[in-house]
Amino acid sequence: MNEVLRENDSASAVRDVRSFAAGQWIGADDTARAIHSAVTGRLIARAGCAALDVEAMLDHARKVGGPNLRAMTFHQRAKMLKALALHLGQHKDRLYEISFATGATQKDHLIDIDGGIGTMFVFASKGRREMPDAHVYLDGDVEQLSRNGTFLGQHICTPLQGVAVHINAFNFPVWGMLEKLAPTLLAGVPAIVKPATASCYVTELAVEILLESGLLPAGALQLVSGGLGDMLDRLTSQDVVSFTGSAETALKLRSAPHILGNSIRFIAEQDSLNASILGPDAAPGTPEFDLFIKEVTREMTAKAGQKCTAIRRILAPDAHVADVIEALQAKLSKTTIGDPKDAATRMGALVSGSQKADVLEKAAMIGAEADRVFGDPENFDVHGASAEDGAFLPPMLFHCANPDAATNVHEVEAFGPVSTVMPYGDLDHAIALANRGQGSLVASVITHDPDVARQVAMGAGAFHGRLYFNDRDSMGESTGHGSPLPHMVHGGPGRAGGGEEMGGVRGVMHYMQRTAIQGSPDILTAIGGKWVPDATEITHDDHPFTRTFHDLEIGETFRTRPRQITSDDVAHFAEFTGDTFYAHMDDAAARRNPFFPGRVAHGYLLLSFAAGLFVQPDEGPVLANTGLDNLRFMKPVEPGDSIKVRLTVKHKTPRNDEYGEVRWHVTLTNQDEDLVAEYDLLTMSAYAAR
Known part of the structure; x- marks a missing residue:
């Protein structure tokens, strides 16, 4: 080693x-x-x-x-x-x-x-x-490609x-x-x-x-x-x-x-010329103004400005530019530069002498269009190390008074502790300036005005991979302008590369092939490991709720006896729950509704009765019902109708060393075999018998 x-x-x-x-x-x-x-x-x-x-x-x-x-x-x-x-x-x-x-x-x-x-x-x-x-990863829902559902399509992803x-x-x-x-x-x-x-x-x-x-x-x-x-x-x-x-x-x-x-x-x-916009509402004295100064200072000095997400262009309302420069000068003056091992050091060195030379070259190009208002690379203090031997530079802040006429400030990136303040007139002007980067990884907007945020999202979203909004409400928990998170995409259009990384499962898909498969319900079930309606059902003599997670098979199905719905059931449910919606209580009013033939049973009454039909009451492998997904009511049920339930193991997902999640496909049909309701039931089931 x-x-x-x-x-x-x-x-x-x-x-x-x-x-x-x-x-x-x-x-x-x-x-x-x-x-x-x-x-x-x-x-x-x-x-x-x-x-x-x-x-x-x-x-x-x-x-x-x-x-x-x-x-x-x-x-x-x-x-x-x-x-x-x-x-x-x-x-x-x-x-x-x-x-x-x-x-x-x-x-x-x-x-x-x-x-x-x-x-x-x-x-x-x-x-x-x-x-x-x-x-196999299933991407999206099953597509019905035929009238009777015997020929289906599904997108899958494989490595x-x-x-x-x-x-x-x-x-x-x-x-x-x-x-x-x-x-x-x-x-x-x-x-x-x-x-x-x-x-x-x-x-x-x-x-x-x-x-x-x-x-x-x-x-x-x-x-x-x-x-x-x-x-x-x-x-x-x-x-x-x-x-x-x-x-x-x-x-x-x-x-x-x-x-x-x-x-x-x-x-x-x-690389990209990321921008940060001080909202028109974020005047000096507001929490947003102070937050803006803090964010810019951090992005200029963290990793000595060597971050692909660092703020390179600082956009402020024309009336507040002088205040922004003064506040940044005060903050940056407190930046201790020196030996990175020293706990007092707030900014270390650039990665190499060649990188330092490149930053100075690019800073000179920016300086042709902007005035340096802080940071002299020929005269700054370095603590605990040698400014001549190490690749040290001070934070350098520029001010471009006429960003519309400038070119370098929107095209040249000094990949170090360098950033440029520039004024904007109205918010449309700020958006146009931000977009002149021709594609950035991130732009931030510090504002407490939701309308400002929406306008920027609509106007600048197409030019940026990420838009970071922050204000007094989120500042306590926000992660910062320059922090790409694995949950969200990291990348950007145009100059930023046109790619994206991370983004949760989206990032995994970059290393997989999406393939369209077509075939019968049984074929799709076998390939995807997830039961598709109308695929072959598996039956057992014992109730599926008595079988452990590992014993259950995909496609295992339990069918219940029917239960008739009466007027007394509907009235009792309405009184008991307080749900006295007119379609359940007033036959004439229900008939005037285009969705109902007359007085009908509550949808949740049907779900409750369905549970009563398929639940096995004894202690067993089923530990908890954790929810319903994709619930749909297809046809109303009138008093006198009957319902019955089909319960099928659709998918299984281990959760820990003791139990896993079973996703059941549940259908309710009436006495004519018409589909009344459909949903996925989620239960946690133990691996071993209890």
Whole structure:
């Protein structure tokens, strides 16, 4: 095991960052690139191996990793993700320690390392709660393609039988890997992770910890530290490339003839000029104004501004621009820059000297159209470290007085602690300025006016992957402008890449193929593992409520005796419940209603009587009725009519080590076999007899 690199190691202590290929760790060779500490500038590592056998890696993923993962159900893979997250959490101090060399502070570690672990937990939970304990995911409802229902259609999703190549950016060496890896593994697809070289030593340690757990099946995860060689030219239509980085690099990769010619899926999350809008109502002195200043300050300084979601353009009403600049100057002046290990440091270094040079170049381009009103890169204090040796910069705030005439402020991203304040006239003007980014990951709007929020959503939604609204009511629990959450999509149109990541189960679908299947009810039931109406029924002599979760079979059906509904039943139910709606009490009034032939039984009376017909009263495996889904009343029931019930096991989902959820398809029919009502009944049933 490699030792964690520490800044007080001797100058000769240079770490060889390894790759993990086809089940073996492989060290760097003479072609490796040098990696320097962001804090001291000292050579700390090298990464790269020209001799890496990329074809063997792809072969190992496809022939070993893929089959191993596809043999598991969604729930088994979700449990694996949870166990992996727990294991990482037990070793996160090792990741904290090594990450300081990237220039990140302890607060930055919480975003990257703890945020990545939290993302795995969310996907593990969604896999258990929103996906089946099966190998096939059903997408949407059954479509009836024939008159009598003997020929049906259904969309299903199954894992791609290739490999996912993840190309990640330098700014989040842990979260950047885990937010892609979690949905990929949940889908049942192996991954080859290629982190950016500048911070790949952190990703290497994270991969090492994951592999040490013994939880991953062989071939599920491989690592490339350094260049990919010609790996992308060897991909097939079953493979996926998921890229995070610059628009220039994304264009080069996605437009390669091999990628285009084979329709290889390419998911891109690129740089973007995200905006934050101070609502017209958020004047100085309001909670919203103070919140706006806090959000902008945080986004300029967290990770030294090296976040793809950071605020690059600050839009304020013309009347409040001076107040915004003054408030930001006061806040930013309190930003202590220095050694990220020092608890007093509020902003560390950029990831490398080359990144610092790039930010200064881009800031100069912005400065051609805007005045710098805070932060002098030639004169600022650095505590506990050397400004000359480390990749330190101060927060730099610009003011563009005429954003309509400007170009660079809407097109050039300085990927560091740089942002530009600009005025807007009315809200339509603010929306137009925000949209000039030509596609962003996120825009935020700080307002307490719902009409302002709606207008921005309608006007700017098409240009943004996420719109973040915050005010005095939500500020206590909100996660912040720059925090993409695994529950929601992360990506954006146009310049932002046109892709999307995470988004709960939506993110899993990027690594699966949606296929339309067509056939009989029995065929669809067999493929999807979910009973389709009119499929073959299974009967047993004993009542299904006496059978344990595991004993119950999909399609197992119980039919009840009929029960007649009387006028006294309807009157008693009305008196007992207080539901005296006229259609149940007044025959003449009911006849004037186009839906009823006359006085009719309550719908909920029918449900109650249905339960009385199918419930088995003795203690048994059924633990609780947890709800009804998809309830529909198809035909009214008059006094004198009879109802009977058909109860069928539609689907089963394990919930924990003791019980699972059984979804029953319930139909009520009358004496003429006409469908009266239909719904899904949910019960929790024990695995063992009680």
